[in-house]
Amino acid sequence: MTSIFLKNSVVMQKKKFLIKFKYIFEYYTIMKLEKPFNPEMLYNHIVHYYIDKKGITKExxxxxxxxxxxxxxxxxxxxxxRCNHLSYDHIRNQNTCIILDCPCTKFVK
Structure with a gap:
């Protein structure tokens, strides 16, 4: 009798949500993509470092x-x-390219 009430209860819905959330979280951590490389941010950081800390001219x-x-x-x-795509176009753990038409099977360094 209690199982009939549990199926429709809020507790059961929360359990289903937690199971789905756990599955999505595990999938994300396993198949995580690499962060895109941001050259502008690195460029600004390097220029300011050398000007401020090292006392080098701007040029x-x-x-x-x-x-x-x-x-x-x-x-x-x-x-x-055959590939020449950036590293963030590859799945990090499996190193496979996510571009559909690409024959690359592993990221080559």
Whole structure:
């Protein structure tokens, strides 16, 4: 008799919600995508660091920041000749590309 009432109760609905939430949370943590690389934020951080902390001129700080940004952008690109997508277009744990037409099966560093 109590099971009939439990099916329609708020408690049962909360349990179902928690089970769904747990499933979604586990899926998200397993299949998590890498954060997109933000070159503008890194560029500003590097320029301000070298100007404020190191006392370098603005032009020299800009050159250093440009070199760092180009190196970081190259690091975030898949080296597979068939792919060349950025690292955040790949699923982190499985390293598979999320672009539908891409034949890449693993992110190549």
């Amino acid at each position: 020299e700080a800009n050159k250093i920041a440009q070199n760092v940004i180009t190196r970081e952008l190259q690091r975030h690109v898949c080296k597979d000749n």
